[in-house]
Amino acid sequence: MTTTAATGASLAVRGLGAGYNGLEVLRDITLDAQPGITVILGPNGAGKTTLLKALAGLLPRRGSVQLDGRDVPAGNATACVRSGMALVAEGRQLFAQMSVAENLELGGWLATPAERAERLAQAFADFPRLHERAQQLAGTMSGGEQQMVAVARAMMSHPRLLMLDEPSLGLAPRMVDELLAIAQRIAAQGVTVLMVEQNVRKALQIAQRGYVLERGRIVAADDAQALLRSDAVRRAYLGVA
Ligand SMILES: Nc1ncnc2c1ncn2[C@@H]1O[C@H](COP(=O)(O)OP(=O)(O)O)[C@@H](O)[C@H]1O
């Protein structure tokens, strides 16, 4: 993967709260992410997806979110993309009846046509498998390939912060490894990657930092290597007695 993407941003989240219809799910979330990979762990229903959606402007929120020291407005998805954020949502959300190339072009909706064409060429260079299948309908691809399209589409906005919500969900082990390797390559370009991942061991092995979210609160935050060794994480997430 070549290094045409903008360099990664520092994300600073302070006192974030969010929920649905007055029902509070996240309380007082404080979190930082730097260039490299930061992973968010936690059981089902902890609020991980809610957190990424609130950061991406898809849900209202309280508290402050800054990217490189600049405030990101709350509840405004377009402003979030303009400020350099991209989210690969849970379940990929592709347009099944559109081709791979068309799905990718949609990811560059804020760019000029010339920029979009350049980024599409870059995406095909970075993901040769998608180049081979540029005209295939996205809905007819395998789960892993669809997830690749979703990641490549997010990269079309040239994010400095790429958020991935369970990118390997439902994929075969080899595909899980491939997706995590893609996240690593993107991070190596200098993009800041914030990732929710159920493959706790694999995710912590490639991450620099991790947060554990339980019932809407951050209950642990540390270097990824330290979390891998911690008794609490080993017991709860790695099945170590
Ligand atoms: N659209 C929604 N409306 C109401 N409650 C929701 C909605 N989406 C999620 N929730 C609730 O918010 C909590 C956190 O969900 P979620 O963020 O999806 O957790 P996770 O991604 O960690 O599994 C859960 O109790 C869930 O039921």
Ligand SMILES: [Mg+2]
């Ligand atoms: Mg989720």
